[in-house]
Amino acid sequence: MKNFTSEISYKTSRSSGAGGQNVNKVETAVTAIWNVSESYYFSEQEKLRISDKLKNRINSEGLLQMTSSESRTQLANKKIVTEKMLEMVEKSLFIPKYRVKTKPSKRQVQKRIDNKKKISEKKDNRKFKF
Template sequence: MKNFTKELTYKTSRSSGAGGQNVNKVETAVTVMWNPSETAHFSAEEIELISQKLKNRINLEGILQLTVSESRTQLQNKKIATEKVIELVNKALIKPKIRKPTKPSKRQVEKRIQTKKQLSEKKENRKFRF
C-alpha cells in the first residue's frame, strides 16, 4: 500500500440532501481527483493495471474522480473520499490468481457414472408394465 495522498486534489461543491438551511450556503460535497498517469508512486505496470481496472471511473483527461456527500461536514467528506480512492486503487492492484485447469480423477468419473446409472434404474423401475 503506497501513500499517494499528496497527489490528490480536492474540489468542493454544494451538497444535496440533509443539512437544513445550511445546505444552500455551505459547500460540503467533496470531489477528489487524481491523475494515475502522472504519479511518482507506482511503476508503469501498476499504472496500466489501475487504468485498466478503473477505466469506468477515469474521465477522458485521464483523471480518476470520486464525489462524496455522505456527511454534513466537508472535513468528514474529504476523509471518506480519500479512503475510498485509496481502497479503489488498492483493489485495482490485486492480481487474480491464474486458474490451472484440472481434470476429475478416474474415481470421481466412475462415481458420477455409477450414480447416474442408479438413478436411471430407479426411474426405469417406476414405469408401469402390463
C-alpha cells in the same frame, strides 16, 4: 499499500439535497481528483491496471474523480473521499490467484458411470415384462 495522498487535489462545492441553510451557504461537498498517468508512486504496469479496472470512473483527461457529501463538514467529507479513493485503487491493484483446472480421475468417472448403470438397472426392473 502505497499512500499517494500527496498527489490528490481537492475541490469543494455546495452539497445538493435537503439540509436547509447549511446546504445553501456552505461548501461541504468535496471532490477528490487524481491524475493516474502522472503518478510517481506507481509503475507503468500498475497504472495500466488501475486505468483498466477503473475505466468507468476515469474521465478522458485521465483523472480519477470521486465526490463525497455524506457529512455536514468539509473536513469529514475530505477524509471519507480520500479513504474511498485509496480503497478503490487498492482493490484495482489486487491480482486474483490463477485457478488451475482439474479433471476428475478415471476412478471417479468409472464410479459415476457404474452408479448410473445401477440406477438405470433398478428402474428397468420396475417395468412390467411379459
